[in-house]
Amino acid sequence: MMKVLGTISGTSADGIDLALIETDGERLSGTGAAGIRPYRATTRAAILGAIAAGPSDRGTWPALADAITRDHATAIAEFLAGTGETPDLVVFHGQTVWHDPAAGETVQLGDPQGLADTLGLPVIGDLRQADVAAGGQGAPLVPVYHQALAAGLGQPLCFLNIGGVSNLTYIDGDTVVAFDVGPGNALLDDFIRRAGVDDFDRDGRWSRGGHVDVARLVVALSHPYFTRAAPKSLDRNAFSLKWVEGMSLLDGAATLAAITAEAVARAVALLPREPRRWIVCGGGRRNPTIMAELAQRLAGVVETSDDHGLDGDALEAQAMAFLGARFMAGLPTSFPTTTGAREPVIGGRLYRPR
Template sequence: MPDAELITAIGAISGTSMDGIDVSIVSTDGDARVTTGPGRTYPYSEALRAELLALIADPVRAEGDELVEIEAAVSDAHAGAIQQFMADCGIDRDSVRVVGLHGQTVYHRPERRFTRQLGDGQRVAATLGIDVVNRFRHADIAAGGEGAPLVPLFHRALAAGLEQPLMVLNLGGVGNVTYIDGDAVIAFDTGPASALLDDFVRKRLGKPYDEGGRLAASGQADATMVAGLMKHPYFDRPAPKSLDRNDFHAWAKAVQSLGDAEGAATLAEFTAASAADAVRHVPKRPLRWLVTGGGRLNGTFMNLLRQKLGVPVQPVEAVGWDGDFLEAQCFGYLAVRSMRGLPISLPTTTGAPAPMTGGELWRAPCETEGAP
């Protein structure tokens, strides 16, 4: 059977930290062949970011309101980011077959078979003049899966030549892992990652995050409090499993009683402990951990993980991957898989009853002759 053609796809996502829209490009057959390109991040306007943060703090509204205006604003921000990316990188529109539009998650409750990502595929396709695939999580959720994480099959494609078993840890707002050992792929959310610490630092110091983990490094973690936080029932649930960005905020409320440095140190210790606890849910102890997401730049997170795991823990750049844009590249890759009717999740990655296809395709409007 001849190889499937390589398709050029752009992926775009704003993660749970909401610090910007990540855009990148891949060329792939949607299977084992993947070539990645450059990536860029384009921040939301301060007004839109503030509105989004307020929305995710109001779950009743995030679930029930129509959100027409804010979804239009998020869609336009993504379309604008993709247009700017193509201009910045000299990418011709006609060379791009499809855009994988993850959008912005504002509510995720798989136990109720409900998830919500803002991003109107039809609107973005019309703006760009490029086909768009969005709503990647919905079919998996409807079938009884967790709808997350969706990056594992992309990790598997990239990791084909690496020593295994291997663990890939993404430290975004929430932490998630992909365990890869040949054909075996297991994935799940580990617990909090940057979201708890980011929100703590923003509230205490008015800063968006603990740069480099320096505040956490300057304090002493409250070991008793960390032990209590690790008693959350989520950690004993078998994989696969997933979280909403805010699932641990109420659980970790007691940290607010600590000083700035001690509170940051305690949340960093909790993040590292919850990630390291993931080894309980995989068949073999990984030989190596590769860390992606913004949390890989937090030296305190990385040092704590090395101490707890006792094996090499490295940023994904150690194997030539781009940790800033891995998820954006993933949704370009998944858009191609979606177009080819290939699964984008497995029972061992989301808990769905069978390998699941997913995504909804929106065709770019045909240009009318003589139109401007």
């Protein structure tokens, strides 16, 4: 068993998630402290700008990678000082700013070697590159951890992560299928931010007060991505706000929440069987409108990760830690049915402090 610290920041760049677990890469012996540390305001603004600009902004990536690494080093040092723990290993996902699997490219900015040197601890980085090199989508990477968490739960079930993009993991015994479903919180966050009222639809404040435009919902779900066979993955900016252009704040927010939920409902047709339960994690589980829309549209029971004693805020950072332990044990981190790779892939690279 190893004590591993996992870190990750999503495309909302609202902070760096950190979580400690004890694992050998197959079994989860226990979970430890978890938390989130914010990026510096200048770093977050630069990340959001880089995501919006895409590959046309490549010239700014090296300087941004340095800033991301510094912020992670500070966050990790503060976190470990607060816990009094010294992990055997740190897993550094880095910050995704561009994801284009069709072109064989996924970009997570950060310097794992620099982080290892600063911390004086071994660091696993480059988690997605080997999968892409093997013909995979490079995402999602969390399914193997979801499978470990699903032991003892009634199956078939789905873990549904609603971050910037929604992705699911279908688990039925040894059968694991995963893919990106569609827009998660990204469009709704952008719509609320553009209106200047908040950074996101806090507690469903705006979406619950509006009416869903069914005609626009139908248009949105006619996008060919939703019927494309899995495995498949999305960039955060794969969809745009044109679906709700000209709508009021409340009705636009309600319609975007319904699009997120209906995309999940349509994804059921791509699964081997109808799931008996849906375990929702990620920021979307905190939005009552999205949760109500899911419950209305899905046949299985819709629950949150917290209902099962799982820390939904820490789960992805825990998953990164789990992947790092699997790398060290020589175990696959992604599979043909989760990313489309030609064969099971051991993702990651070890950086030792110099």
